[in-house]
Amino acid sequence: MFEYFPGNYVWNMTVNHAIVSGARIGEIDQMCRPLLDASKADGNDASATEAFLASWRVVADRLVEQAKADEKAGHLISAGEKLGRASIYYLTAERMQRPGAQGREDLYRKVVDTFRRSIEFGRENCEFVEVPYSADGRDTTFPALFIRGEGDGPRPCVVEFNGLDSTKEMVYGNGLAQKFAKRGISTLIMDHPGSGEALRLRGMTGSHQSEKFATAGLGYLASRDDCDAGRCGVAGWSLGGYYAPRAAAFEPRFKACVSWGAIYSWAELGAYREERGTQPSVPHFAEHIAWVFGLKNLEELPPFAAKMSMAEHSHRITMPYLVIHGSNDRQIPALFAQKQFDAAVNSSRRELHIVTPEEGGVEHVGFDNPTFTTSYIADWLAETLA
Numbered sequence: 001m002f003e004y005f006p007g008n009y010v011w012n013m014t015v016n017h018a019i020v021s022g023a024r025i026g027e028i029d030q031m032c033r034p035l036l037d038a039s040k041a042d043g044n045d046a047s048a049t050e051a052f053l054a055s056w057r058v059v060a061d062r063l064v065e066q067a068k069a070d071e072k073a074g075h076l077i078s079a080g081e082k083l084g085r086a087s088i089y090y091l092t093a094e095r096m097q098r099p100g101a102q103g104r105e106d107l108y109r110k111v112v113d114t115f116r117r118s119i120e121f122g123r124e125n126c127e128f129v130e131v132p133y134s135a136d137g138r139d140t141t142f143p144a145l146f147i148r149g150e151g152d153g154p155r156p157c158v159v160e161f162n163g164l165d166s167t168k169e170m171v172y173g174n175g176l177a178q179k180f181a182k183r184g185i186s187t188l189i190m191d192h193p194g195s196g197e198a199l200r201l202r203g204m205t206g207s208h209q210s211e212k213f214a215t216a217g218l219g220y221l222a223s224r225d226d227c228d229a230g231r232c233g234v235a236g237w238s239l240g241g242y243y244a245p246r247a248a249a250f251e252p253r254f255k256a257c258v259s260w261g262a263i264y265s266w267a268e269l270g271a272y273r274e275e276r277g278t279q280p281s282v283p284h285f286a287e288h289i290a291w292v293f294g295l296k297n298l299e300e301l302p303p304f305a306a307k308m309s310m311a312e313h314s315h316r317i318t319m320p321y322l323v324i325h326g327s328n329d330r331q332i333p334a335l336f337a338q339k340q341f342d343a344a345v346n347s348s349r350r351e352l353h354i355v356t357p358e359e360g361g362v363e364h365v366g367f368d369n370p371t372f373t374t375s376y377i378a379d380w381l382a383e384t385l386a
Contacts, residue, residue, distance in 0.1 A: 021173030163238025
């Protein structure tokens with residue numbers, strides 16, 4: 001893994017995510033060099049993460065101003081390229097902030113605005129959609145991205161989940177949907193409740209019952225003439241590695257399932273973390289979890305975590321199932337991928353692949369180098385949904 005900040009896993013992981021999404025190394029250096037001192041201690045307290053934001057925002061704001069000049073000159077594609085990187089930098093800094101931090105909501109609005117305009121100016125294969133969803137007795141929607149698979153006629157589709165702290169913009173940036181599209185598969189990347197725009201701008205908190213969101217996504221795809229609802233899979237990375245198999249267990253209409261980073265049992269993972277130590281994904285980790293799931297306080301976390309388990313449900317997965325996991329995952333050790341694979345005893349075709357250093361992408365969800373993993377998943381699903 002590229003480690004700009006020696007000994008600070010969270011900051012290094014964050015930088016690697018930005019690089020995967022399209023950050024440029026020269027701009028990375030401009031933003032990170034002033035932060036070396038701030039990263040040395042814990043590097044994850046509020047003052048340090050605020051310094052991170054200030055430094056990254058300088059370059060993002062500059063790119064937005066440059067994009068305005070491009071737009072005025074009629075150079076929309078160039079403007080879109082700059083806005084795309086600005087969106088990455090705003091989002092990278094936003095993820096580092098404490099829940100409820102002053103200005104965080106407005107910052108995420110910048111993420112959404114710059115990302116949307118970068119897609120529109122660049123004429124990319126990405127449609128902004130709303131997924132109908134019923135919750136607490138009322139009808140509403142949550143936002144998503146639709147990336148159409150190449151080819152004529154209705155295309156097979158994949159419903160793709162976020163993780164604990166990712167957003168639709170980050171998932172789009174990892175390149176998996178684009179690889180699906182080249183193989184003729186459409187993708188619905190969901191900012192489902194508890195993630196991204198649904199959480200940050202609409203106050204929609206998450207649930208351990210991910211099948212509710214997946215069923216909504218499946219219903220949306222069935223409403224489109226360009227989708228083959230009879231050939232839909234479900235996939236997710238990080239905590240999405242729990243969301244996806246949970247959805248597959250309770251929504252048998254899915255024809256395939258992929259866990260990119262499998263958790264199996266959040267309570268067991270928590271106990272492992274306490275005993276042996278694993279790395280958190282964001283600063284203010286416990287507060288972030290409470291925010292995502294609408295918990296009143298941290299005391300509610302253990303009983304909630306006990307619900308996030310596939311131990312009693314994995315046997316319900318009957319469709320083909322791929323579990324793929326980095327061999328050096330420092331957030332979710334690979335033994336949890338093995339547990340998830342072993343428990344899916346009724347899958348019609350199950351496969352476990354632990355990514356090796358020779359293949360590349362051994363860290364959590366391959367953020368050090370996702371190219372092997374995204375290609376492996378895309379090929380597996382293309383063959384399975386064919």
